[in-house]
Amino acid sequence: MPDDRTELALHWRLSRHARRLLTLALAGIFIATLARRPEFAGAAAPAFLLLAAGRGIRPPAISVSVRASTSRTFEGETVTLFLSAADTGAGPGDGSGSGAEYTVRWTVHPGRGLDPVGAAAADGWRAQLLLRPERWGRRRLGTLEVVLRDRWRLTEGHARLGLPRLDCYPHPAEQRTRVVLSRLPNRLGEHPARSWGEGTEFAGVREYVPGDRQRSINWPASTRRGRLQVNMFAAERSQDVVLLADATSDVGEPGSSALDLALRGAAAAARAYLDARDRVGVITYQWGGVNWRGPGLGKRQFYKIIDVMLASDAGWVQGMSFRRLPRAALPPGAFVIVFSPLLDQRFVETLRDMRERGFTIFVIDVLNAEPPARPGITDRLARRIWKMEQEAIRFSLRELGIPVVGWDGSQPLDLPLAPYTRRPLTHSGARR
Amino acid sequence: MNQSADSGRPPAAAAQTARAPVVAKRAARAPAAAILLGAAAAVWSAIPGSPKALAGIVLFVVVTCVVGSALRLSLGWIPLPDSTFMLSVPIRAWLAFLGMIRVPPWEEGTVLAALWLEVLHPARPWHTAVLAAVLTAYLLATHLADSGASADALRPQMPVLAAGVCLLALGAAFAMLPAITPGGGSALLRVVAAIAVIIAAGLAMPHLSKRPGLSGRPAGVARQPRRATPAG
Numbered sequence: 001m002p003d004d005r006t007e008l009a010l011h012w013r014l015s016r017h018a019r020r021l022l023t024l025a026l027a028g029i030f031i032a033t034l035a036r037r038p039e040f041a042g043a044a045a046p047a048f049l050l051l052a053a054g055r056g057i058r059p060p061a062i063s064v065s066v067r068a069s070t071s072r073t074f075e076g077e078t079v080t081l082f083l084s085a086a087d088t089g090a091g092p093g094d095g096s097g098s099g100a101e102y103t104v105r106w107t108v109h110p111g112r113g114l115d116p117v118g119a120a121a122a123d124g125w126r127a128q129l130l131l132r133p134e135r136w137g138r139r140r141l142g143t144l145e146v147v148l149r150d151r152w153r154l155t156e157g158h159a160r161l162g163l164p165r166l167d168c169y170p171h172p173a174e175q176r177t178r179v180v181l182s183r184l185p186n187r188l189g190e191h192p193a194r195s196w197g198e199g200t201e202f203a204g205v206r207e208y209v210p211g212d213r214q215r216s217i218n219w220p221a222s223t224r225r226g227r228l229q230v231n232m233f234a235a236e237r238s239q240d241v242v243l244l245a246d247a248t249s250d251v252g253e254p255g256s257s258a259l260d261l262a263l264r265g266a267a268a269a270a271r272a273y274l275d276a277r278d279r280v281g282v283i284t285y286q287w288g289g290v291n292w293r294g295p296g297l298g299k300r301q302f303y304k305i306i307d308v309m310l311a312s313d314a315g316w317v318q319g320m321s322f323r324r325l326p327r328a329a330l331p332p333g334a335f336v337i338v339f340s341p342l343l344d345q346r347f348v349e350t351l352r353d354m355r356e357r358g359f360t361i362f363v364i365d366v367l368n369a370e371p372p373a374r375p376g377i378t379d380r381l382a383r384r385i386w387k388m389e390q391e392a393i394r395f396s397l398r399e400l401g402i403p404v405v406g407w408d409g410s411q412p413l414d415l416p417l418a419p420y421t422r423r424p425l426t427h428s429g430a431r432r
Numbered sequence: 433m434n435q436s437a438d439s440g441r442p443p444a445a446a447a448q449t450a451r452a453p454v455v456a457k458r459a460a461r462a463p464a465a466a467i468l469l470g471a472a473a474a475v476w477s478a479i480p481g482s483p484k485a486l487a488g489i490v491l492f493v494v495v496t497c498v499v500g501s502a503l504r505l506s507l508g509w510i511p512l513p514d515s516t517f518m519l520s521v522p523i524r525a526w527l528a529f530l531g532m533i534r535v536p537p538w539e540e541g542t543v544l545a546a547l548w549l550e551v552l553h554p555a556r557p558w559h560t561a562v563l564a565a566v567l568t569a570y571l572l573a574t575h576l577a578d579s580g581a582s583a584d585a586l587r588p589q590m591p592v593l594a595a596g597v598c599l600l601a602l603g604a605a606f607a608m609l610p611a612i613t614p615g616g617g618s619a620l621l622r623v624v625a626a627i628a629v630i631i632a633a634g635l636a637m638p639h640l641s642k643r644p645g646l647s648g649r650p651a652g653v654a655r656q657p658r659r660a661t662p663a664g
Contacts (some may be wrong), residue, residue, distance in 0.1 A: 017575040023540040027547050030626055032603075036619040039557040040547065041563030041626035042603015044635070046596025047571070052634035053592045152589060153579060337530060 005065045010148055010157030012058050018154040023177065054154040056101050061088045062148055062157070068141065068164050072303075075136050075171040078117055081163070084126045085146065101151050108163070123162055133168040136253055136263060138310050141166050168274030169306045170260065172267035174412035178276055181239050181335050181360055182424035183390035189238020190277050194424075198234020205229045231331065240272045240281070240295045240331050242293040245309060246347055247286040252369035261341035261366035261409040263309050268306045268413050269337055274298065282308050283329055285340075285347060294330040335425070341367035342393050342404075355400050360425060363397060363404040376391050463582075467572035470498040470542055473566045475545040477516040488497035490552065494545040501538035504576050508534060539574050543567055558605035561600050568596070592637060599630055 005105035014022065028044025031037070062085050069080040107121040108129050117130035131141060131237050148157035179193045192201040205221045221229035221335035243266040250259040266282065273280045274297070281295035282305040293301075293308045330336070336359050342348055355361055367390070371383050394404045402424075405416035414421070474494045481487075510530055513519075519527070525539070550563055571587060586593075606626045 016578065019537075020539050020543065020571045020574070023537075024543045024571060026540055027544050031551055032623050032627065035551050036623055037551075037557075038498060038606035038619075038622045038626040039560040039561070039564075041548070041553075041602045041623055041630060042600040042606070043567070045599030045630045046564070046568045046593055047591050048634050049596040049599070049615060049637050050589060053589075053637040082525075108516065153575070177490075232526055385611070 005063050005086075007063050008146060008159035008161060009061050010059065010159050012155055015153055016147070018051060018054075020153075020266055021051055022132065025051065027294065031177070040094060040158045040193070049153070051154065054150060054152040056150050056155075058150075058155065059102070059148070060158065061351050061407075062086070062104075062159065062214050064144075064159070064161060066161060068166065070166075071164065071347065072167045072169065073133060074169045075133060077132070079131045079133070079141070079166060080142070081129045081131065081144075082126075084124075084130065085389060086125070087150075087364055102148050102157075103151075105147040105149065107145040107147070108141075109143045109145065109191060111140045111163070113137055113139060113168075114142060114166075117313060128194055129149060133166065135260070136168050136170040138165065138167050142165070147210065167310060169343035170263035170309065172269050172271050173264045173266040173409070175272040175417070176412075177412055177414045177417060178272055178278075179335070179337075179362055179417055179420045180424050181333075182240050183333075185333055187238050189236055191237055191239040192234040193342040195235045196232045197237075199236035201234045203232045203234040204349045206232055207411045210428045218317075238276075238278045239273075240279045240334040241269070242330055242334045242336045243269055243280065243282045243305070244296065244338045245282065245284045246338065246342075246344070247284050248344045248347055249341055249381075251341060251343065251367070256368065256409055257369070258341035258343075258366045262341075263349065264409065265339045265364055265366060266309060266337075267302075267306055270302050280305065281329060282336075284309055284311070285350070293389070295334065295391060297330060304410040307393070330354075330359070332358075336362070338363045339366055340424075341365065342397075343367065345393075346396070348393055351397065351402065352400060355402055361402045362420070362425065363402055365394070366407045366409070368408045462573055462577035462580075466505055466570060467498075467502040469566060469570035469573050470501055470539075472612060473542065473546050473563065473570055474498050476559075476563050476566060477549040480548075480553055480555070487549060487552045490545050490549045494504060494542060496571055497538045497541035497545060500536060501574065503533045504538060505574070514563060537623055539571060543571070555587045557604040560607075561604035565597065570591075595633060595637070599633060602626070602629065 011332060025044040025047040028040045028047075028192075032040035032044070049226050054330055063078070065082075065084045065086075067082045069082070073079055083106050086267055104125050104127075105121060105123050106127050106129065108116060110116055110120070110131055113135045114131050114133050117132050120129070122129055133139075144157045144161045144163055146161065147367075149155070178191075182194065184191060184193045190201075196203055196204040206229065208217065208222075208230050212230045216230045219231045220230045245262045245266045246313050247259055247262070250257050251261075252258050254260075270282065277297065279295035279297055280301060283290060283355050291308050291311050293304055296304070336354065338361060338418060339352060340347060340363065340364070342365060351363070373383065374380070377408060397404050405420075406417050407413060473490075477494060478491050507530055512527055512531055545568060546563065550560055555563075576583065576585065603626045607621045609622065
């Protein structure tokens with residue numbers, strides 16, 4: 001971030017200390033005049049002299065530089081604000097002495113979802129303050145209040161400045177293993193496919209045919225069978241992975257809500273699959289529309305995916321259609337990993353529709369909240385019906401061949417995925 | 433101005449832990465001094481007791497303001513949350529109380545009421561001078577407690593304060609001088625003379641304070657930059 005200096009106009013006023021001294025001085029003189037008692041005029045003398053001696057040159061403006069250590073961060077990471085101030089005139093040491101006569105106090109008023117780490121205020125012409133975003137989102141860091149005080153703290157010059165924006169990314173969950181499709185597209189990658197190819201994983205032996213490389217001859221097998229045998233290796237392919245984050249409902253405690261878990265899980269999956277040289281894309285499903293990014297490769301794709309996810313916000317708009325997605329967002333044969341609390345019936349219908357169109361879908365259930373338990377019979381009955389509905393939704397998805405695993409956000413994603421990472425996930429044979 | 437050396441630091445937990453007892457002791461000293469000086473001003477302005485009913489009311493105001501100031505200085509450091517929604521009623525009442533004691537100008541009220549109480553009973557001039565000195569010290573201690581600064585921050589103001597105390601004594605001496613002529617004119621003339629001396633000193637003070645040594649350091653030598661101190 002560039003180190004831009006901003007000139008701030010100062011609004012000067014008496015400090016609280018000066019107002020108290022002024023009260024004493026005026027009250028003393030007033031009472032002395034009214035009561036004709038000179039000792040009360042003497043009572044005003046110390047305060048009056050302090051006020052008179054403390055007068056100084058008030059700079060009309062101050063040059064302030066505010067720089068954040070980063071404009072992008074993950075949840076829970078610390079952002080340092082580097083603050084510096086200078087005279088607007090000839091600068092430090094210009095001989096006017098105003099810089100030495102004044103002290104600067106910085107007070108940061110953090111924006112929504114940001115907490116100061118340690119002190120929220122600091123003194124000095126240069127200072128550093130720490131902020132920590134508690135939740136993902138795109139927001140301003142807050143506002144900065146600059147107070148210039150004279151040497152005796154009798155007058156204060158106030159100015160306010162808006163702090164820069166911060167993109168806070170959801171903190172990716174831990175995921176090291178991956179679910180791989182059984183049938184992979186014919187594209188070089190790192191996942192061993194069922195077909196033979198030029199990979200590194202041993203797949204079997206076959207009889208030598210002219211043209212085979214001599215180094216691939218399996219001599220022990222050739223000795224046993226009496227004919228030349230060559231090793232065969234599995235082809236290594238990559239897959240298209242589309243992460244589908246359901247942002248239609250955000251339930252649960254802020255910080256560990258369904259949307260929080262969905263985005264953290266999607267970020268973890270994006271990182272894991274991009275590390276495996278897969279093409280990864282993202283779709284955020286929300287009632288304001290669908291944000292998507294087509295599958296791509298590389299580290300930059302990870303940040304592009306998170307940028308798309310940051311735009312998601314839970315809301316409700318009637319008539320949103322999921323069928324308008326272009327082919328680039330959801331390529332045929334893609335492996336769709338869904339992060340959803342499965343609370344919205346239309347989203348569930350969309351999953352069913354996608355399954356019927358032949359996509360291999362894997363649902364990670366991020367619902368970790370329930371309706372509050374209340375003692376009334378009606379409440380208990382409603383809660384029970386709600387639970388049964390949820391079970392029915394998950395059952396119907398499993399019946400369609402869509403695996404549904406639950407994830408509470410506290411454990412690594414590897415644990416719920418473990419039953420599916422040991423062997424390739426069977427690809428649907430339905431039409432696309 | 434030496435800004436290069438004046439570098440603020442982020443709050444370092446280790447350094448804060450090591451200096452915590454010293455800082456806490458120093459931080460508690462100024463509020464305690466302010467509270468004691470406020471109580472002393474209230475007591476001093478109340479004696480000798482006056483039989484007037486108004487004096488009792490004003491004394492009540494003085495005590496109320498001193499207590500309010502003491503509460504503000506003792507509890508003012510407790511941070512108030514931005515949102516009190518969803519908090520229980522006792523906690524909301526406690527937060528409302530904390531917010532309420534910060535608003536009124538308790539110290540100004542103490543000063544005004546104490547001086548008024550002093551007028552209500554026939555005190556001798558030296559008694560009023562002592563009260564004025566106590567009130568000035570009370571305001572300075574309150575300022576130190578509010579700002580969190582040490583007593584060393586007052587060192588550059590010592591010459592000015594000494595001049596003020598001299599004028600305070602001079603004012604008391606004016607009052608103790610016998611009147612030349614009976615009547616109000618002589619007393620008024622003494623008051624005007626005292627005020628004139630104070631105003632003259634006040635007008636001369638900005639020029640005197642720029643002379644070497646008056647502000648605690650020689651002319652042309654910049655003040656040593658203060659280290660940035662995290663304050664919450």
